[in-house]
Amino acid sequence: MFQVSESAYYAQLRQCSKSNKYGRLSLDIEALFDESRGAAGKRTLKARLQHKGMKVGLARIRKLMKQQGLESKQPKKRYSYPLIEEQTMPFNSLLNRKFSPDSQTSVLCGDTTYLKVNGEWHYLAVVLNVAQRQVVGWRLQRKYNAELVVEALNPAMLTTVRTKEMIFHSDQGSVYRSYPFTQCVKRHGLIQSMSRRGNCWDNAPMERWFRSFKYEWMLKKGGCVIVGSKGGY
Numbered sequence: 001m002f003q004v005s006e007s008a009y010y011a012q013l014r015q016c017s018k019s020n021k022y023g024r025l026s027l028d029i030e031a032l033f034d035e036s037r038g039a040a041g042k043r044t045l046k047a048r049l050q051h052k053g054m055k056v057g058l059a060r061i062r063k064l065m066k067q068q069g070l071e072s073k074q075p076k077k078r079y080s081y082p083l084i085e086e087q088t089m090p091f092n093s094l095l096n097r098k099f100s101p102d103s104q105t106s107v108l109c110g111d112t113t114y115l116k117v118n119g120e121w122h123y124l125a126v127v128l129n130v131a132q133r134q135v136v137g138w139r140l141q142r143k144y145n146a147e148l149v150v151e152a153l154n155p156a157m158l159t160t161v162r163t164k165e166m167i168f169h170s171d172q173g174s175v176y177r178s179y180p181f182t183q184c185v186k187r188h189g190l191i192q193s194m195s196r197r198g199n200c201w202d203n204a205p206m207e208r209w210f211r212s213f214k215y216e217w218m219l220k221k222g223g224c225v226i227v228g229s230k231g232g233y
């Protein structure tokens with residue numbers, strides 16, 4: 001009969017218990033990762049595990065994710081494209097990162113991005129109502145020009161309730177500084193506001209919406225982009 005020392009027996013018992021523990025943890029991590037549609041990274045997973053009463057270090061989560069081949073979707077570097085049009089000087093930032101307007105103020109935020117549809121690059125402009133956190137206007141087209149943002153703002157104004165103060169906020173993109181767009185803003189009675197250069201958080205609601213849209217809600221199949229019906233976040 002093969003005999004094992006008492007210390008070796010209990011060491012083996014602890015090892016088995018540890019393996020079972022991390023086996024269950026791996027399943028929890030995989031489930032939470034799938035719930036996020038592949039968007040959650042190790043820090044997000046740690047926060048969600050803590051919410052469930054499980055205290056786990058980032059190093060352990062990273063190791064278990066690597067073992068399961070789970071890799072968070074990360075945004076790619078954005079590129080700016082020059083626009084050959086008459087442009088105005090940048091406007092001041094009127095929001096000061098206050099994204100909860102009162103009942104007398106309406107705030108619309110706008111931004112653009114690019115995505116591939118049926119294997120071809122398109123540009124998407126979106127207008128977000130900050131108070132409702134809902135998309136109220138959008139435009140998808142092949143060309144990056146002033147028409148892109150003008151045609152996103154026009155339908156947005158059809159459903160936006162008029163208030164005492166009306167603000168449109170964006171980054172300092174060339175299309176938002178173009179003459180056709182600034183005139184469109186004036187026709188709608190909006191006050192134009194722009195983020196400070198190098199301060200992406202000045203337009204945080206739009207940045208957050210685009211991140212959720214592109215890395216959680218936008219489904220990709222082959223070379224075709226399938227856009228979901230979710231309008232808010």
